[in-house]
Amino acid sequence: VLDVDLLACPACGGALRADLACRACGEVYDSPLGVPCLRSSKCDARTDEVRAFYTESPFPNYPPDETLSTLRRKAERSELARLLDLAIPGDASVVEIGCGTGQMSLFLARAERRVVAADLTRASLELGREAADRLGVDGVTFVETDLRTPGLKPGAFDVVYSSGVLHHTPDPRASFEAIARLAKPGGFVIVGLYNAYARILHRLRRLFARATGVYAFDPVLRDRRAEPARREAWLRDQYLHPLEHRHTVREVRAWFDENGIEWIRTYPSSLVSEDAPADLFVPAEDDWGPEALLAQLAWTRSLWAEGGLFVAVGRRITRARTS
Numbered sequence: 001v002l003d004v005d006l007l008a009c010p011a012c013g014g015a016l017r018a019d020l021a022c023r024a025c026g027e028v029y030d031s032p033l034g035v036p037c038l039r040s041s042k043c044d045a046r047t048d049e050v051r052a053f054y055t056e057s058p059f060p061n062y063p064p065d066e067t068l069s070t071l072r073r074k075a076e077r078s079e080l081a082r083l084l085d086l087a088i089p090g091d092a093s094v095v096e097i098g099c100g101t102g103q104m105s106l107f108l109a110r111a112e113r114r115v116v117a118a119d120l121t122r123a124s125l126e127l128g129r130e131a132a133d134r135l136g137v138d139g140v141t142f143v144e145t146d147l148r149t150p151g152l153k154p155g156a157f158d159v160v161y162s163s164g165v166l167h168h169t170p171d172p173r174a175s176f177e178a179i180a181r182l183a184k185p186g187g188f189v190i191v192g193l194y195n196a197y198a199r200i201l202h203r204l205r206r207l208f209a210r211a212t213g214v215y216a217f218d219p220v221l222r223d224r225r226a227e228p229a230r231r232e233a234w235l236r237d238q239y240l241h242p243l244e245h246r247h248t249v250r251e252v253r254a255w256f257d258e259n260g261i262e263w264i265r266t267y268p269s270s271l272v273s274e275d276a277p278a279d280l281f282v283p284a285e286d287d288w289g290p291e292a293l294l295a296q297l298a299w300t301r302s303l304w305a306e307g308g309l310f311v312a313v314g315r316r317i318t319r320a321r322t323s
């Protein structure tokens with residue numbers, strides 16, 4: 001069942017009817033294989049290149065023997081996924097922007113949650129849609145859309161989650177602005193991005209691979225030896241991507257401020273001695289620039305194995321500030 005209440009016309013922002021016709025401008029959208037195509041116009045050349053890249057190798061893809069319990073077990077091995085699942089209320093509306101093949105969306109689609117899994121790449125969405133059918137997961141609406149002109153209703157979501165995506169768009173700051181407005185006032189915005197410091201060791205590893213053709217020192221590639229499609233997806237994503245940016249905590253904080261998103265915390269913590277939070281949506285105890293810099297330098301070592309991705313969490317301000 002399509003959750004059309006959470007969707008919108010990408011051309012004019014109007015509400016959609018159940019048959020995917022826009023109530024405002026009359027544009028009608030197709031839904032091949034049950035995945036609505038809510039794209040308004042042609043992408044720019046760089047975004048097209050990113051789409052072609054993931055069409056060739058959908059990320060992260062599924063192992064052939066995936067079941068609901070293996071999917072959940074794998075997700076629960078990630079502390080971040082566990083914390084997200086704990087923090088998100090059971091009746092929340094959630095959108096995952098750049099969901100790829102949709103693992104996180106399928107994992108979060110529990111209880112009464114309404115989850116929209118959105119991505120630019122139809123090949124990935126179709127794998128996600130098939131997996132949802134095969135594994136019997138209801139409650140996820142897959143949507144093909146470009147996050148800069150999303151076919152999603154602004155201000156409709158309790159949680160906007162996007163990991164590993166904005167740094168692959170031509171202008172990550174503008175992309176953040178586009179996704180931040182999807183959150184309700186009081187809704188949470190969570191973005192996973194390559195960190196400028198934490199990715200240094202990966203960049204050296206990548207330099208070595210490009211120079212020698214040898215992909216060494218990569219534990220993810222080692223773990224996926226027996227899963228060729230998922231190994232290939234990781235290798236391409238990490239070593240051969242046509243468009244990649246990296247960001248500091250300070251830079252991402254500025255994006256939050258510009259868009260009326262209150263800063264809550266990073267994951268891992270950017271306090272030097274703080275352990276994992278009990279609640280991802282509770283503000284960090286302190287918030288000091290020099291300490292965040294030290295923490296990022298430490299991430300160079302702690303996050304290198306998985307490519308230096310960190311997560312920033314914020315909350316859309318409920319009312320406009322008066323001062």
Ligand SMILES: C[S@@+](CC[C@H](N)C(=O)[O-])C[C@H]1O[C@@H](n2cnc3c(N)ncnc32)[C@H](O)[C@@H]1O
Nearest residue numbers: 054059098099100119120121146147163164165
């Ligand atoms: C590295 S994959 C991350 C997939 C998933 N979030 C994960 O962490 O496994 C990046 C995804 O972002 C999507 N993407 C890139 N640019 C996009 C855009 N402009 N709009 C929507 N999705 C986009 C790609 O199609 C791809 O599936």
